[in-house]
C-alpha cells in the first residue's frame with residue numbers, strides 16, 4: 001500500500017500520523033441492488049495524516065486508481081426539507097451579493113443539477129453543469145431551457161463559456177491533489193474575473209464532535225479554514241470571504257482570481273493551536289467511541305430490542321462498517337426514494353422508506369446527523385412511533 005507523506009494542500013512534509021481504519025468500502029455513496037453485491041464491494045484503508053503547517057487532514061493511504069465515479073453515485077441531499085432550505089438561502093445570498101442576474105454560471109461537480117437549477121431560477125441565469133456522474137435519464141423532469149449539462153470535466157476547452165460565477169460544492173475533498181486542481185482552475189480562468197464559490201465539509205466539525213462517522217474513503221482530504229484558504233491563495237486566488245455554514249458542518253470560500261502584480265492583497269494566516277488540540281483528542285477518543293457504540297448495540301440485542309439507523313448517506317455507511325452490527329441492525333431508513341430497497345456497501349443492511357417503520361416498529365432509532373433530528377422526530381412521532389431516538393453525535397442538540 002502506498003502512503004504519502006506530502007500534504008496534498010500545501011506540499012509540506014511535516015505530517016503527523018493519526019487514526020487508521022481498514023476495510024472501508026471504497027464507495028460509501030453507492031448502494032447495491034442485491035445483498036450479495038453489497039457484501040462483495042471493493043475496500044480500502046483510511047490512514048489519516050495531519051499537516052502541521054496548514055492544518056489539513058488527509059488519507060495517506062488513498063489510492064485514486066480505485067475511484068471511478070459513475071451514474072450510480074447517489075449523493076443528492078435534496079430530498080431533505082432542511083437541506084433544501086439551506087440551498088435556497090445560499091443561492092439567494094450569492095445572487096444578491098454578487099449581482100448574479102442574467103449571467104453565465106458554471107457549476108463543477110453539479111451532481112444531478114439541483115443547486116444549479118435554483119441559482120439559474122433566482123437570477124434568470126444561464127447554467128452550465130459539469131459532472132461525470134450526471135445522469136440525463138434519472139430526472140423525470142425536462143431539462144430547463146437555461147441549463148446545459150456536460151458529462152465531462154470542466155477544462156480549458158470550456159473557457160469560451162466565460163462564466164461570471166463558478167460554483168463547486170463538495171468536490172475538492174474528493175480530489176487527490178486539490179492544489180493542482182485549483183491551479184488548473186486558475187489557468188482556465190485566465191484573464192476573466194469570475195466569482196468563485198467553493199464548499200467542503202468542515203474538518204473542525206468532524207474533529208470537535210467526534211464525527212468519526214464523517215470519515216469515508218471517497219474523501220481523501222478534510223479541509224480546515226486554514227488549509228482551504230492557504231490552498232486558494234497558493235493557487236492564485238484572493239479571498240473575498242470564508243466561513244462555516246450548515247450548522248458548522250460545511251466550510252465555504254468566496255474568491256476572485258488574484259491579478260498579477262497586485263500588491264494589496266491581504267493574506268490570511270491562521271493559528272493552528274486549536275486544530276492541533278482537536279486532532280490529538282480525536283485520536284485518543286476514537287477507540288473509546290467505537291467501543292461505546294459496539295457495546296450499546298450489543299446490549300440492545302441482548303435486551304431483544306430492534307434498532308434501525310436513520311440515514312443511508314456516508315455517515316450511516318461509515319457507522320455501520322466501523323461498528324459492524326451485522327446481526328443486530330437489519331435496516332436503514334432514508335428519505336431519498338432512489339436509495340430505498342437497496343443495500344448498504346460492506347455490511348448489507350437494506351434501506352427502507354420511513355413508512356416501513358410503521359410495520360417494523362423499532363425500539364430504537366439511531367440518527368446519524370444531528371441537524372436532521374427535529375425533522376426526523378416530528379415525522380416519526382406523527383406516524384405514532386414512540387421509539388427511543390438517539391443521535392450518534394455526543395452533543396446532539398440541533
Ligand SMILES: [Zn+2]
Pocket residue numbers: 007008009010011012051052053054055056227
Ligand atoms: Zn499542508
